Amino acid sequence: MxxxxxxxxxxxxxxxxxxxxxxxxxxxxxxxxxxxxxxxxxxxxxxxxxxxxxxxxxxxxxxxxxxxxxxxxxxxxxxxxxxxxxNWGRRFDHMQQHAGQHILTAAFVELFDFATVSFHLGTELVTIDLNVSEISDDQLAAAEKRANEIILENRPIETKWVTKDELAQYNLRKVVKVDEDIRLVIIPDYDYNGCGGTHPTSTGQVGLLKILATEKMKQQIRVHFVCGNRVLQQLAMRKNVLSDVARQLSAPEEDASEALRKFVKTAKSTEKSLAEAQDALLEFEAQALAKEKIAAAMFENRSIQSLQKLARFITQQNEDAIALLVANNEDKLQFVAARGSQQTQSMKEISAAVLPLMNGKGGGNDALVQGGGEKIISAQALLDAMKKAIQ
Structure with missing residues (x-):
């Protein structure tokens, strides 16, 4: 080897x-x-x-x-x-990322005694999993700062073949799992590690290291980062996104965060007002339907959530009513059946009667059921079948 x-x-x-x-x-x-x-x-x-x-x-x-x-x-x-x-571009990129992983891993050990338990070099990002369940922003910043100090110092990256007996001479970061063909990758006075990968000849060739994100993986923390030219790629991508967001918000890039915060606040307020207006319209619609004991109606392109809400408004306004609602949507038929508090018939009888007619699926309880299926019958035929199930 x-x-x-x-x-x-x-x-x-x-x-x-x-x-x-x-x-x-x-x-x-x-x-x-x-x-x-x-x-x-x-x-x-x-x-x-x-x-x-x-x-x-x-x-x-x-x-x-x-x-x-x-x-x-x-x-x-x-x-x-x-x-x-x-393909030298690919090879050198891998060497930059792999060496950067050694440097960042050693920084976490040096500063906080956080050990790396796994490493993955992806096509866009690199990850290491740390054997800790929590990590702070300050700790991440400190490890990143220390890693970039080592890169900037342009220390040599050395390799050495040793025997198992010679391992005791080195302050290894982790236990070597092989007994022969043992290869050490060494950054003098900083990191000593058994590794069979390829690395550049000095830390300066790593260029730069940037931590991008973390996520919790069971009892470990996964750190996402990039090195070298990938930092520029990520920076360019994020710059394009930021510029696009700022342009759409009609705000300078440096003010985009605050502008977005205001936009989201306004959007939530608008969404709430719209929901209240839609509820008011449904209540008005329910008033006319609730005059009948069997409140039956068909609609074009209504969501199941809208049907459910309308059925509840109907049965609240007329406790003796049964609401039978059908929506003829683009790719399927959907229905809701609900009873007022003075009615005793189970709405499950209705869904059991009509679901087979449409190869449908549904759910609910005795007071309210909903379902949907194929448009192999018409909306009118579905509504008629629901009425028949009540009679």
Missing amino acids: KELFYYEDAMIKEFTAEIVKTGSEETRNFIVLNNTAFYPTGGGQPHDTGWINDLEIIDVEKVDDEIRHYTVGNLSNISGEIKGKL
Whole structure:
């Protein structure tokens, strides 16, 4: 393992090697080389991509003792010596994020003795899970500040192969789980950690680290962050969002937060007023329907919530009434049946009678039921069936 190109020189972009064998798995072909600079998926770090000669490499995996380079290309014309070329943008991004994870993890240990229990390098964000159930904004800010201090100091990032017996010489951040081919990634006087991933040669190449969010995961805290060029990408995305919000609010960007707060307050007030107006209209509508003992009506494009509220208004105004309401909506029929307090018939009898007619589903209790189903009968036929169930 020590002689693999990606371990000998993490900054290598191109290389030559000999083909050992080729093969296929389902829809993908693979190439095995006598050495490679392509990093296979492992240790939380995704695989490299790139090219072997003119074949695009889309995946790299370690299978038993082989590193397989997967391609959808035809392997019939490839043999002997090849030239490999990495997708360097992807590879360097992974190195920045992975090194940033080491630095941030060490900062949490140094400042608060918070250990990292897992790490994931995604396509947009990086996450670490800390073995704590709570974390404050001040602690997050302090860890971010310390991590960026280490980056700015441009400390060397060293790698070293050691034996199990030699591990006692190093102040390791966590226990090494392998007994051979032990590789340490070292930031002198700061972090000592067993790791098989690729990293830049100095902390300065990480560029910058920014914590973006946290979330609680059972008894752990997940920290979302980005490093290097991803910071610029996230900044650009957030700048575009902020500019769009500010433009829609007709406010300067620096005042967008306060403008949005006022807008939401106004919207909630408007929404409340609208709801009150809608209730007033439903009550007015209920007055006419409540004059009948069987208050039956059909509507076009009414929500089930609106039908329920109207049915309650009807039965409140006439305690001896039964409300039968049907809505003919775009893709389905819906209904509500409700009884006043002086009625004893169970409304479940109505839903039991009409749901099979429409392949429907519903629910409720003896006083009020609702349901909906396919438009295989007309709204009028549904309402007639509800009336018949009462009689």
